[in-house]
Amino acid sequence: MYNILMIDDDWLTTEKLSQLLWHAGLNMSHIFSAHTFAQGLDYIREYEIDLLITDIEVAGLNGIDYMQQIKMIKPSIEIIVVSANNTFENAQTAIRLGVKNYLIKPLHQEQFLDSVREVLLHLNITRPAIEKVSVPQCNHFQMKRHTMQNHLKLNQLLAPQPHLPSDDSLYQSLGLYGPYYAMLKIRYQPLTSRQIDLTLEDQHLLNYAVMNIAVEIVHDQWNSITFETDDCEINIIIQWDEASYNQGWNDKIRQLNQLGQLLHTHIDQYLHIPNVIGISQILKGYSFIKQLNVQANRAVLWHTKYPDHYVFYYGNIHWKSDELEEHQSKNPYNLIVSQVKEYIEKYYGQKGLTIHDVAKKNHVSPNYLSYLFKKDTGFNLWEYVIKLRMEESRNLLLQTDLRRYEVAEKVGYESPEHFSKIFKKYYGISPSEFKQLQA
Template identity: 30%
Template structure:
């Protein structure tokens, strides 16, 4: 049984897709519709969906921005984008961000069925592939040696770097790079979760390298063996990608980390700790970026419930709490003690801005200079609740107050507490409180009259 969310600012289009999917033979039991990205985000925070179909060109929040929000909060939800012919460049960008497929308006029914069926029943990547020939293995080992030289040796001359990049045959072209340090738990893996023997670890690592190559293909990824059982990946961004105003680069980096963890879990059933560096310009920055990625992965010892760590988050936390440069490291105890101060900044910002219907997790993360993923993690850890449950609770408390103490109409209350659509406000109100706004007001006013009479 599948549950799907359709997002389009043309209600006629989303209603048509909903009715068609419900009448199909794909065991789709529910299709919700949203008229903009903010409504869609609310639905995703309240329910679990198996698939999202979204228009690309929408007012207030584009499909690209919606995808970014989805992957920051529910990175395992597949997305299909719907694009007009003249907006095909947006569709290509969405595919780079991880969309499963795209549809072109006007949507043809047979194509809609094909794409949705493919997304819902997508086969997993193979765990292993045919082993390469010995000559190929030697070339791979030589390539890995050159790459390790680039990411570990700080004293390479420009001539050395030119020689190594020449040996790599144009594999690295940047100009912006990020480094990912992957530490896989080889003790237990596979769908039986059996202990992995020493001889099987080589095969498991080979499978992991294949999965990394698949995952990072859209980011010109280069993956190779690191020290011990670690794996190192490089991502490359062009200047155009780096400066694209439609997509946050830091959000992309976080999304890549989440996708790696998800794919390793899905296809090998093994856990991994992912350390992500910031972006650097030029090959000469690679050794420093590897140090950042390794430092970030090391934070798993302080936060064992977290898998993906972005160096910029912890560097910024040190900067905020010490008033020093981000390269000053906090001890584990100092980091834990500093968390309540960060949470205070987050809750204060939310309390001052929850009435804004356009409030996004990126707005909050920019205020405290954390990535969206890390922000959500530390908030839930300290507050014992989801960040957006906190936002919704503030909105509902204010709505209850206005419904009980004023004569404001439903749409006025909706706008006052941060909802653009009165209908969507009513759905959220009933879902959270179990009553419609009108029923709540009647109940509240009845209680007031009874108290006055008494």
């Protein structure tokens, strides 16, 4: 269980955020509040604080020096900055200190909770939880459909305004013991949209086929509940008890992503049906099953932005809904990524260019720059360099009479052979073959 410390001289802000966190399904032990940096340092020294949420300026003092002290006292602590101060210099300095996110006031609640959840999901806490919950072990999911009654109940839990029972009996009757849950949502393309005339019974059989593939893959290794909706969707709720969650749990997001990739591949291979997998975060408590569904739905929708990708984890996504657009446009991290893109677009043809060069010119660490760039653009940073180089080399081959080695040199490759290898991997044919096709 986690200990969180909030430092802000606005007591109303700390009170509101505390209440928000307590009702967010997080595995928390204590939330401490300090109204000065000095008080915050006392908490850091006295308690095992896992996450610090702090303003950049408290009681007229700039928090950069205090954050450096905090990192010296406890290097493993994670930090999220919540501030009305959105200067680029502060954001750069915060990044150098390893701050995980820099959120601008006024806060959007969902963005704040997503940021906190994502930080906590990747913490590796080895000390025992204060409370132990004893729940039945469910090692295998029986390969059979839920009764119609259970099917309706499971779908009712995902409704926009679900009626949540006050006791545990309904959840346990459905096999939901928890207390930790994640959801994988499979959304596939109905065959009728591909001009194939199917009866309603055929469509039900298709839905059943998708569900059975999901059950075959999941049930041996995961404590899970699999059920269908009426919209060409299959939902898989993965659950963990306290003991299994705390045992190597920091690797669970990677495992869920691997599971999503496996589901997509098998459905595509054996049923030849286009499908997308959305994966939620891991939340604690029955009452957050609806939130898992919301997150998995939003993850699936990310396919419309990146149609060449089919598995999406909600925690990796930067949302740009109308509600968050203005908020995110003020985010200094977005300014860093924009500057990096401008730099790469100007110098991608420079020989010997490296990620370290790009990071140094923009005053951030290579690892953190790669993380920010991927999260904001969907591309790995070096993939973006290659993309620009390949597009320019294609234009040069189409529009000029330059030789292969000349094209390679113009787009930043010292070796014509290496350029040809990258070009063939990117376009499927060599530069000379491409040139011949245009003749």
